[in-house]
Amino acid sequence: MPVAQLTLELRIEYAHSLKDRRQVVRSLKDQLRQGFNISVAELDEAVTWQSATIGIAAISHSRDYLQGQMAEVEKAASRIVRDLGAEVADAWWDFLEI
Incomplete structure (x- = not known):
């Protein structure tokens, strides 16, 4: 069964505090979870205020479905x-077979 994983590297130029960074990350995670049937997690520690790494995963019986879903998730995340x-x-994504 295929599993798709998408990794997003974010640049948050206006963030001047950890609070600014958290607001962007939390909002992105919440909106992606609401709009898609996916798992979303922050992958890095809050080392810098201006960057973040987000990991997204989805599972399905269809690799084609996952490919389309990851493309839509990437477009939605950018917006x-x-x-x-x-x-x-x-941004980059890959498939795993389990």
Whole structure:
């Protein structure tokens, strides 16, 4: 059964505190969970205020479905963080077979 994993590297230029960073990360995670049937987690520690790494995972019987879903999640994440004053600096995804 295929599992898709998507990793997003965020750049949060306006963040001047950990609170600013958390607001972007929490909002992104909540909106993605509400809009898609996926798991979302922050992958890094809050080392810098201006960056964050988000991990997303989904499972399905169809690899094609997951490929389409990850493309939609990536587009939605870019839109969400742009509305929050941040940007997706890098994104990559891969499949695992379990």
